[in-house]
Amino acid sequence: MTSPATLQKNDLVPEIAAKALWIRRRSFQMVYEAQMGHPGGDFSAADILATLYFGVMQFTPDRPNDPARDRFVMSKGHCTGAFYSVLAAAGYFPEADLKTYMEPLSKLNGHPNRNYLPGVETNTGPLGHGLPVATGIAIAGQIDNADFRTFVLTGDGELQEGSNWECALTAAHRKLENLTLIVDRNRLQQGARTEETATLDPLDDKWRAFGWHVEVVDGHDHGQLLEVLTASPKGRGKPLCVIANTFKGKGVSYMHDNVAWHHGVPNKEQYEQAMAELVQ
Amino acid sequence: MSAAASKKEGYFDCRDSFAATIEALAERDPRIVTVVSDSVGSSKLGGFKKKFPERMVNVGIAEQTLVAVGAGLANGGKVPFVSAASCFITGRAMEQVKADIAYSNVNVKLIGQSSGVAYGELGPTHHSIEDLAWLRLFNNLTLIVPADPWQTEQAILAAAEMDGPVFVRVSRMPVPALARATGSKFAIGKAETLVEGSDATIIANGTMVHRAVAAATALRSEGISARVVNMATVNPLDEAAIAAAAETGAIVTIEEHSVRGGLGGAVAEIIASTNPVPMRIMGFPGFVPTGSAEWLMEHYGLTDAGIAAAVRQTIARKK
CATH class of the missing domain: 3.40.50.920 (Rossmann fold)
Structure with a gap:
């Protein structure tokens, strides 16, 4: 297993940054070639995913069912561009498979399927499913007194689904300190800003009121993400909610904080401009 | 259901058979856990709770969490029996049953208790006469409707034995033990x-x-x-x-x-x-x-x- 904890955190930042850039470029190529996808959310999540897979989680890609692995649940299952890219980068399957994104009979469905791909823990797509499943995984770890951690990434608009909040009670009641929720707080849902649709703020207070430990970070700052995600949860007695403030479309000027890129797809000119901007 | 009916001579409540079987299974298989939504008594799992308190997960009155937590427990290597009134574990949590259990194809056993019209006077909100129609659409979800105490026991054992999602519909309506040839066996998919x-x-x-x-x-x-x-x-x-x-x-x-x-x-x-x-x-x-x-x-x-x-x-x- 990789042991990022043994390394100095700051040493990891350049590699994580490089992986995040690669995820943005590779996922955008997938969306461009498929002419389908959710690139705005891919980009808001790219830094979080790169940090988890290259700085936080312990896993062995060639043993995807290792009982001791840390688990990651991609609750915002529509952002498969970024998710499949990070899985390929982490070694779960060949990068060449990414070329088949959404093609007939591809293992890379628009939403992830655990029966098609290693590294996918549960099938997501409908919103509000990831946190409750991740809670069940964390409970299994709690029953066995196991060391693995369970991470789940949700969108912020997704928190309008009630299933998250009934489960928030369960996770806090059971003091699931082995469970970490990361909210990709890009403030844009499919059709408009979250705060214009169904107000989420003050989001940190809501999670605290539900009995969770809350950290608010810049979701594009790998150092900050590393800091809160690698801190030992032992003895905290609460599940952790990391509110990662992000921008939809982060990294490309014309997509930045622009709701049109929730599931917008680029034409040739836009694609080329994005690739010119997505450089180190 | 009237009290008189439940006490009819020679008639049984299949929930008792479910409870006895799951306790016996848990004795020999440490992976067995139960998941309930404040449905301990209605699932007759009081005995299980007493014997295996650490292996019962009560999520509260939250059926979406109930079913999803079952999927998560299976991911963590458990064999979860997720038990609640059939009307709620199906209708209230249908998308979790679809996406988290059936489509994800996980090793979870859903137990729909007190199915059909067993709740009688409580009315159609509590009846579960739609469950089979809904669940039959999930092609890989095994559906078992046992007819008597012996078959309930056999269904629970078979569900535990197979690797994959199963729904067992357990009635609280009193039924007699059916007469069968000695040596009769139960097999999933065999009438x-x-x-x-x-x-x-x-x-x-x-x-x-x-x-x-x-x-x-x-x-x-x-x-x-x-x-x-x-x-x-x-x-x-x-x-x-x-x-x-x-x-x-x-x-x-x-x-x-x-x-x-x-x-x-x-x-x-x-x-x-x-x-x-x-x-x-x-x-x-x-x-x-x-x-x-x-x-x-x-x-x-x-x-x-x-x-x-x-x-x-x-x-x-x-x-």
Whole structure:
């Protein structure tokens, strides 16, 4: 297993940054070639995913069912561009498979399927499913007194689904300190800003009121993400909610904080401009 | 359900069989856990809770979490039996059943308790006469509707044995132990013929099976030879048993479920595309009026006499 904890955190930042850039470029190529996808959310999540897979989680890609692995649940299952890219980068399957994104009979469905791909823990797509499943995984770890951690990434608009909040009670009641929720707080849902649709703020207070430990970070700052995600949860007695403030479309000027890129797809000119901007 | 009915001599509550079996299983398999939504008592899991407090997860009144947590526990190497009133574990958590359990194809056992109209006077919000129709759409979800205490035990054991998602529908309606040949075995997907017959076939499951046997016995005295097939597994269906039923030239299905999309619908799909013969689907028409479970069954003719009459009428339709 990789042991990022043994390394100095700051040493990891350049590699994580490089992986995040690669995820943005590779996922955008997938969306461009498929002419389908959710690139705005891919980009808001790219830094979080790169940090988890290259700085936080312990896993062995060639043993995807290792009982001791840390688990990651991609609750915002529509952002498969970024998710499949990070899985390929982490070694779960060949990068060449990414070329088949959404093609007939591809293992890379628009939403992830655990029966098609290693590294996918549960099938997501409908919103509000990831946190409750991740809670069940964390409970299994709690029953066995196991060391693995369970991470789940949700969108912020997704928190309008009630299933998250009934489960928030369960996770806090059971003091699931082995469970970490990361909210990709890009403030844009499919059709408009979250705060214009169904107000989420003050989001940190809501999670605290539900009995969770809350950290608010810049979701594009790998150092900050590393800091809160690698801190030992032992003895905290609460599940952790990391509110990662992000921008939809982060990294490309014309997509930045622009709701049109929730599931917008680029034409040739836009694609080329994005690739010119997505450089180190 | 009236108190009198539940105490009928020689009749059993299949939930007791479920509870005893899951406790015995948990003794020998440490992976077995139960998941409930404040449904300990209604699932008769008080004994399990006492014996294995660490292996019971009570999520509170939260069925979406209930079902999803089951999926997560399976990911963590457990064999979860997720138990709640059938009306809620299905209808309230349908998308979790679809995405987290069936489509994800995980090793979770869903137990739908007190199915059908067992909650009688509490009304259609608490009845579960839609569950089989809803769940039958998930092609990889095994569906078992046991008919008596022995078959409930066997269904729970078989569910634990197989690797994959299973739904077992457990009734609280009192049923007698069915007479079977010694050495009878239960297998998922295999129907059992309880009464041989050649003029018509009654295909039943759950609480309706003993009534079908009584109807066949009554018909025999009139010279009508009606076969009784206990189709405990609704998915996968025993298509050979249905083909054989068609050979008798008339089929009556009966279930404690809506006439839409349940066992009757499943049999009709096969019959319509293979060997169409006169067929009658017995069950409830939809939302039912206020009444006890027994009264509702009487009202809709789901009785020994009602089944016998349906068999006569269906035989009369033979060309």
